[in-house]
Amino acid sequence: MPTEIDISSMSPARFRSVLSADQLDEFERGIAEAQELLRGRVVWNVNSTARGGGVVELLGPLVAYARGAGVDARWIVIDGTPEFFTVTKRIHNRLHGVEGDALPLDAAARRTYEEVLAGNRAAIAARVQPGDVVILHDPQTAGMLDALKAEGATVLWR
Numbered sequence: 001m002p003t004e005i006d007i008s009s010m011s012p013a014r015f016r017s018v019l020s021a022d023q024l025d026e027f028e029r030g031i032a033e034a035q036e037l038l039r040g041r042v043v044w045n046v047n048s049t050a051r052g053g054g055v056v057e058l059l060g061p062l063v064a065y066a067r068g069a070g071v072d073a074r075w076i077v078i079d080g081t082p083e084f085f086t087v088t089k090r091i092h093n094r095l096h097g098v099e100g101d102a103l104p105l106d107a108a109a110r111r112t113y114e115e116v117l118a119g120n121r122a123a124i125a126a127r128v129q130p131g132d133v134v135i136l137h138d139p140q141t142a143g144m145l146d147a148l149k150a151e152g153a154t155v156l157w158r
Helices: 012-018 021-038 054-068 082-095 107-125 145-150
Strands: 003-005 043-047 073-077 133-136 154-157
Touching: 012 021, 012 054, 043 054, 054 073, 082 107, 107 145, 133 145, 145 154
Parallel strands: 043 073, 043 133, 133 154
Antiparallel strands: 003 073
């Protein structure tokens, strides 16, 4: 089952001391625009780990500052088997032009990937409301895109 990571909010006001007056005006306009555009919506960030790696380093502060700016931002970590993570590492390597373990991305690998995502997909889809925004991070989560779009969410994969 996916796990929601508890993130406290951090006020973006802390940037006031390092921004010029023009930058601060633009920053505050951006916050007001985000609040208006995202009012009544949740911004879900979905990845495959709560520890280590670039996505984790990004999500902690990103979610905290979004929450501090009045945006309902959340972070969910999917669950997976060791075999699932072996397959997704293979996908990740190939996306970056690296052979990795050189094993095939065949029907068995696809089954492993899809079986693990099925339970995660259903649990996350049950939380997502029409109009929410879902940001899927890395190959581990990409297979959930269509199902979450079908729930009426705007879905991005990065």
